[in-house]
Amino acid sequence: MPDVFLSLEDSRRDWEELFSVATASPYQSFQFLSEWFDTIGREDGATPFVIVDRDEDGRPRCLIPLCVETHLGCRIATFLGGRESNFNLPLIRPDVSYDEARLRALLMKAAQRSDAAPDLFYFRNQPRRFEEFDNPLVFAASRPSASFAYGLTLPATAEALAGKFSKDARKKLRKKEARLAQVGELRYEHQPTGDRAQAIVEALIVQKSTRFSEMGVGNLFHKSGPKDLLRRTAANGAIELHALSVNGRIVATYAGLTRGGRFSAMLNSFDMDEEISRSSPGDLLLHALMRNLVERGFSNFDLGAGEARYKNAVCDETIELYDTMLPVSACGALAAPIFMNLLRLKRRIKQTPALARVFGRLRRLVKVAR
Incomplete structure (x- = not known):
């Protein structure tokens, strides 16, 4: 038994x-x-x-x-x-x-x-x-x-990763990055710890809540449990955080988990201020995250369940x-x-x-x- x-x-x-x-x-x-x-x-x-x-x-x-x-x-x-x-x-x-x-x-x-x-x-x-x-x-x-999940097999080098996307797509990303850089100094942050990790968690909660409100869907963070989960797992290292900041202001975030050579994105967010969002900070951070994972030797990357344009744009696998x-x-x-x-x-x-x-x-x- x-x-x-x-x-x-x-x-x-x-x-x-x-x-x-x-x-x-x-x-x-x-x-x-x-x-x-x-x-x-x-x-x-x-x-x-x-x-x-x-x-x-x-x-x-x-x-x-x-x-x-x-x-x-x-x-x-x-x-x-x-x-x-x-x-x-x-x-x-x-x-x-x-x-x-x-x-x-x-x-x-x-x-x-x-x-x-x-x-x-x-x-x-x-x-x-x-x-x-x-x-x-x-x-x-x-x-x-109800939904598919989306994944990507990561290549061995950053050059090979860039080659997965069209010349036009790479050009658009560079233009968006240059436009956002006109607002202030850009900084991609990978695996922060301590107070900075907690600051990124708080930004994620605020940005995601704003996005839920605009979409007219229930706010995941209206209860304390999801907020406490992020704060606690960021503190003990159970989740890994990544962020893009402009003059220190956090404008996009990713939170995910790792095992072996896989990174699984659990949550992401971006600042919906028009001056910021017009430059697609979420897309910029997503590509920086993938480059970081390639540099660290990861082989698998997934964006979880649920349909979204940005997932189709970067993933080469639809997971039933x-x-x-x-x-x-x-x-x-x-x-x-x-x-x-x-x-x-x-x-x-x-x-x-x-x-x-x-x-x-x-x-x-x-x-x-x-």
């Missing part, structure tokens, strides 16, 4: 052992997800539900890092990390193989063993394949997630993500079709530009009417 941990700390030894050898996304470190749980997870009423399967010698061979939240009256088990995690996978020892039948049995046994059992397992944003690893939690009946649902109880069996239909609707809106524009206008009208 698998172990089910209702405390993250109790699972830490197994988690860190598997994370050191398994194929995993940067979002799945114990350090990052424990901070996520202590800030956002607790605020949202989540409880840990970490499943560990062991071999005959008691060694961990598979860990699925979950938490349970209540929605529509049902207890839903999802990956720790919530919307902040763009890529979710089980942590599986390289010498072990799992298929759908084996994982279904593992999940059901875990549910039967725990008094805190979920009614439904709902696994979002799972790549079918990630760095040569075929994800067995993408079942035959799994459905495409999948959602998996596995009902455990009658309540879960009733809830699963509701979540599935909501997923299909959300995906249709996001993948149909005309519908996305109409939906965006409706959101802004609702905001004005309030």
